[in-house]
Amino acid sequence: MTVFRIGEAAELLGVSADTVRRWIDAGRLPATRDEHGHRVLDGVDLAAFVRAPGHPELSSARNRLRGIVTAVVKDTVMAQVDIQAGPFRIVSLMSREAVDELDLQVGAVAIAVIKSTTVVVERAPAPRGRTNP
Structure with a gap:
C-alpha cells in the first residue's frame, strides 16, 4: 500500500x-x-x-488543466505561452493570432487542453522510508 x-x-x-x-x-x-x-x-x-x-x-477533466499564465513570448507569426497548473508547468506553442484573440497575458487564468496520441507515464520512486508494493 x-x-x-x-x-x-x-x-x-x-x-x-x-x-x-x-x-x-x-x-x-x-x-x-x-x-x-x-x-x-x-x-x-x-x-x-x-x-x-x-x-x-x-480533476484533469479529460486532460484540461487550469492554471495561471506565467509567460508569453510572441514573434510575428508564433507565440509561446507558459502556464503553471498546480505543480505542472505547461508550455504551448500557438499562433500569435490565437494569443491575441484569447487575450492571453501574464497573470491571466487559462485552461490548457491537452490532446495527444502518445502519453508516456513513468512510476515515481517511493518517498524515502516507504516502499511501493
Whole structure:
C-alpha cells in the first residue's frame, strides 16, 4: 500500500497542506496515523477522492488543466505561452493570432487542453522510508 503524508498529497493535488488538513478534519478525505503518529493518506483513497464527483478543481477533466499564465513570448507569426497548473508547468506553442484573440497575458487564468496520441507515464520512486508494493 502506498501512503502519502499531508504535504506530499497537497503537492500531488496542487493545493496547500492546510487545504488537505481541512478536508481531513471535515471528513471529506480519510486519513490514518503512521507509526510516528503523523496523519497519512492511503494512495487508493486519495485517487478516489480526486475522481469523485464534486471535485472538478482536482480533476484533469479529460486532460484540461487550469492554471495561471506565467509567460508569453510572441514573434510575428508564433507565440509561446507558459502556464503553471498546480505543480505542472505547461508550455504551448500557438499562433500569435490565437494569443491575441484569447487575450492571453501574464497573470491571466487559462485552461490548457491537452490532446495527444502518445502519453508516456513513468512510476515515481517511493518517498524515502516507504516502499511501493
